[in-house]
Amino acid sequence: MRIADRIARLGTETAFAVAARAAAHKAAGHEVFPFHLGDMNIPTPQNVMDAACGAMRAGKTGYCPSPGIPELRDALAGDVSAARGVDYSMENVAIQPGGKPVIGKFIMACMNPGEEVLYPNPGYPIYESQIEYHGGVAVPYRYVRDDAGFHIDLDYLESLVTPRTKAIIINDLQNPLGAECTPQERERLAYLAMRHNLSVLLDEAYFDIRYGGKSSSLAAIPGMQARSIILYTFSKKFAMTGWRLGAAIGPKAVIDIIAKLNVNDESCSNHFIQHGALEGLTGDQSGPRAILETLKERRDIAVDLLNSMPGVSCPRPEATFYLFPEVTELMARKGFGADYAAFAEDVLVRTGVSLCTRLHFGRPLPGEKQRFVRLAYSGIGADEIRKGLLALKAYAEA
Template sequence: MGAKGHRIYPFHLGDIDLPTPRVVTEAMNTAIADGKTGYCPGAGIPALREALADDVNMRRGTSYTPENVVVQPGGKPVITKFLQAVMNEGEEVLYPNPGFPIYESQIEYLGGIAKAYRYVPTERGFAIDLDQVESLITPKTRAIIYNDLQNPISAESTDAEREAVAQLAIEHDLWVLSDEAYFEMRYSGESKSIASLPGMAERTVILYTFSKKFAMTGWRLGAAIAPPEIAGVISTMNTNNESCTTHFIQYAGAEALRGDQTEVKAILDTLRGRRDAAFDVLSTIKGVTIAKPESTFYLFPDVTEAMAAKGIEEVNAFSTEALHATGVSFCTRKHFGRPQPGEDRDYVRFAYSGLPEEHIRGGLGLLKSWIES
């Protein structure tokens, strides 16, 4: 539609249209000029592994060393390599649904049994159905994927919920993948990691990514922060899969962590303004129910009544008709895992990270007019 001249408002893609901080790009250019263009250790260069261990410990209250850090070409590879390290074919892995769709696809691709756990709506947003999680655990369950500050629903665990998940993992001897991609993408409060709870560091792999905080989505830089035995397996996988993460980009990552944070803070301030703009419009649309999250860069409103008012019964049809009528593109709940039995509400996801405030207000204003017409 865009190629045909239609104006598109791309709320569907969780990318960031803001520039990577200059200190990061300058560090990369310097590394290239200095000849950091060859192979490097599969686990990552020492400077970056040390910087990551220090940064993670400072923000999470943990005690990792560089030996716990395995650099990756992005955050996604951590999901696959975690599963390869801890799961055999036919074993079960619990994962959040709705959730990042790569969890479900990778579990099944690698021969595992993907068992979805759900969220329930509350006044503050969404909460994990802990009773359901416990009911899903069997002797074949090997791991649970846990995404605090969650994509797509922006859910954030309370201390009690996080501790309950940790207790289940300990009681049933489960490995935990803690996807912390949005750990620092928050507008108030303080993030906490499940890995910092007693008994959890030795069974948890943290997924770390530079994509969000530093606006480095296309750079493909991340890390697994893992117990030594799992870090060693993932490091071996690195050597076999890609040899190493791009050498000069790792120096940029080290500077991102240790260098001036002025532009990094500006990214978060800009995203806060975009969140407020998107929420301001969506919360006024008749038939739309939405909570205001304090983290990530997504909004996940209930559009059940809005769909009924438009006479549309299926949520993907709703998104298609909205796109053609307004140019506003967004994902639906069905993009984030197969719907579970008993779901009777329809949700959609808006990513506001790739549009300036004026386009957010303009596009969502068109959507509001269409829904209410």
Template sequence: MKTARRLENLGTETAFRVAQAAADWKGAGNRVYPFHLGDLNFPMAGHIVEAMDKAIKDGKTGYCPGPGIPELRAALAEDIGTRRGMRIDPSEVIVTTGGKPVITKFLQAVMDPGEGVLYPNPGFPIYESQIEYLGGTALPYRYVPTADGFAIDLDHLRASIDENTTAIIYNDLQNPISAESTDAEREAIAAIAQEFDLWVLSDEAYFEMRYKGRSKSIAALDGMRERTVILYTFSKKFAMTGSRLGCAVASRQIAEAISTMNTNDESCTTHYVQWAGIAALQGPQAPVGQMLEVLRKRRDATCSIINSIPGMSVAVPGSTFYVFPDVTEAMESKGITSLADFSTEALHNTGVSFCTREHFGRRQGWEDRQYIRLAYSGIGEADITEGLGQLRDWITQG
């Protein structure tokens, strides 16, 4: 029987395919060092688990309001607003089943078929997937390497805008490349959005996953509040990836639209998980700091070893839990021309499993360097040292 043609435009989060290849290799009796998936191998804090259990025991297992329970919406408004220097009303907060649905619902709210949406490339692959699935035109904007990591090519971004462009997806503290905007870059994006009257999705999944300094939100800049939707998630900061809890912060016009979509799509976000979210926001924050300290040590170990491998180099990122090293010369030294082949050969010869640039949006014609992404969120420091040591030995064998 026939299926809908739109399915041809639906991509996926291809990191899960790498995970399957790693699982198959491990299942065959081989050692695997898992750098491929951005999940966290930290347990949810005890007070969050207790709050969820209590909510279940208290009978909070049925339907609840589609936009979220009032207590969580109020807690989110207070926490998100305080950390960004904004005043947010609880009515502007719509609870969702994780951060990812905010991408789809933002696009459904602001983009008609045929309209263009700018998105980062390399970037989270669901941006590209959902723009095209919903009938939009995906407009990739690029990053250029700098001594400190990567910066948005603002001239290229501006040149990509035409009369049909309606929105821009902006992921400060970016997955996969860990790029963080300077104040000047953030202000330039805001100016472009206002000049061309664009909606903005500010994906702030990693807003508090940083090792120094303080994050800033584009939504807090003058003229940006009404045109910006903030994507917030509990997954990273509170190690709640499987709990599926997040929210959109938006003007009431967009908030009401997303609330209606919630009712149509999921009815509501799991009731008892929302009470766990309140405990996460209002309870002890020490577990967050402890997790970040462990991640910082993993980052340092990862970057130190990568930069000791001939033909590989990476800037030390100040946020997220990813690195995006240039491996161009390392591949050449092994006589490998395909990133897919490099990934497979590395897995089979060293046990190190990672994603490549090809997993984060379609490769563009302007790209002439080769990159891989290593996530250190789910692998301990000892295994980082051992696994990347194996990778170094393999590379240096020539």
């Protein structure tokens, strides 16, 4: 069969290749500590599971409205509005089979072929993939690190804007960095978006995975709600990664387009799962609180151990479940220089620690000299974190 030319532009998540290598290493009889993939090994709250099962038994197993069931759209609009200080109604919500589809549907709705979209690098690789697949020009912006963590290089970002720039993707509470914008950064990003009339995708998948302080949204800045689509997912807050449920939230004109794309792509999201998500939003909240407590314990163990290793330095993020430690000195001392692949393989073989590197989150940008790896602690328990990172510490000290 003839394959369409555009398939050559379609990227992937190379972290899954790391998962395959880790599985092969484990199948060979070795112990593996899976820090590589941001899945969750924490159970979905019981009330969510009960509600979904009850809806299934009640016959909620057929088609439902393409934008989602009204009860869930209404509840989600209220929840997001209250948490972010904005004003949405159910007409501003289109339920999706996960958060990820929002990326492609935003691109299809807001970008023409040949137009430029700014996206974060390091960042979630599906941004670049979807921009290029749909015929756009993916333009990466960068981050800089200080003692507090990672921040968008705003001067560099603004220098990238051209008359062809039509949209920007902002992942506040960021994968893989664990970074979040300061209020000053959000104000400047809002100014930039309004000055250049940019459509904005706000990927807020980790808005509710927060251990201290309070999350804020760029959509709350005057003028931004009208030009922004929020990517929402139930995967993180409710440990529902495999349930595949999320939402696009934004101006009605764009949400109507996304709902029409729903009709074309998947007809509708799973009916009975939406009833489980509704219970998650409106019912007992002890489950999400317990998930956060578990993740916070894991974060603290991991950060403390990483910062005890020679040649490793790791900020302590207040959100997400990712760590992005610098390993420049360690890689140099071990003789790997800039060879991420050889370093990751050596770490896996000698310690059992399976991790991703900076290269799994976008092509390196000009002038990059520091080396980083990413560890996810959402899918590995506290005891395994200790055991794996103590092995990594011994490796670093050897």
